[in-house]
Amino acid sequence: MLAAVVVLAPVSARADDAATEPAPTPEVVAQERADCKTQLSLAENAIEHDAKYARNWTDAWYVTGTSLIALSLTTAFQQHDYRRTEGIVFGAMGTLLMIQVPTATSSARALRGIRTAGLEDPCLALASARFVLETNADDAVQHQNAVAYVVPVLLNVVAGAILAVATNHWDFANNGAEGLSTLVGIAAGELQVATYPRSSLRVSGTSLQMSF
Numbered sequence: 001m002l003a004a005v006v007v008l009a010p011v012s013a014r015a016d017d018a019a020t021e022p023a024p025t026p027e028v029v030a031q032e033r034a035d036c037k038t039q040l041s042l043a044e045n046a047i048e049h050d051a052k053y054a055r056n057w058t059d060a061w062y063v064t065g066t067s068l069i070a071l072s073l074t075t076a077f078q079q080h081d082y083r084r085t086e087g088i089v090f091g092a093m094g095t096l097l098m099i100q101v102p103t104a105t106s107s108a109r110a111l112r113g114i115r116t117a118g119l120e121d122p123c124l125a126l127a128s129a130r131f132v133l134e135t136n137a138d139d140a141v142q143h144q145n146a147v148a149y150v151v152p153v154l155l156n157v158v159a160g161a162i163l164a165v166a167t168n169h170w171d172f173a174n175n176g177a178e179g180l181s182t183l184v185g186i187a188a189g190e191l192q193v194a195t196y197p198r199s200s201l202r203v204s205g206t207s208l209q210m211s212f
Contacts, residue, residue, distance in 0.1 A: 043129035054104035068094035082167035140198030152189020
């Protein structure tokens with residue numbers, strides 16, 4: 001019984017407050033819709049921009065990863081010693097550049113629904129747009145933190161060290177070029193993290209702030 005009173009009391013209080021508050025005038029409602037339309041236009045443009053960038057970013061890393069894999073495997077099948085193993089390993093590591101799928105790649109589909117809803121209720125559509133922007137921003141934070149920058153270094157260094165121990169050979173830039181391949185892998189991984197798609201509009205409280 002006590003729990004029911006605790007839950008229902010605030011609801012009853014809000015109902016009483018709502019009953020005493022005057023209904024918004026048509027002018028106020030029109031101004032709110034106009035404000036929502038203005039912010040919605042900014043949000044839609046940002047979402048469209050983010051979706052295009054995310055698709056281009058993904059395509060670029062598919063091409064990069066595929067090129068590194070092809071180069072490594074070509075080298076592997078041209079050799080008949082320890083360098084074949086190294087080529088296969090570095091080729092397999094190239095696939096790591098192709099597994100990232102930013103959430104912003106699905107924003108184009110969400111944007112179509114937001115624009116349709118905006119014709120009927122721009123304020124409701126703005127709430128959906130804010131959710132998309134916040135989701136993209138959270139995804140970027142998860143992929144651009146300190147750990148994300150450290151992982152490519154550790155992966156490539158550990159792989160290079162394991163290869164050196166397994167093949168009993170380490171050559172920085174001649175013959176197998178293990179060290180050079182490690183540096184290329186580190187550079188590609190760091191570049192991927194640095195360019196990861198992030199929201200071009202920052203949501204702060206009830207406002208939208210441009211950050212192109």
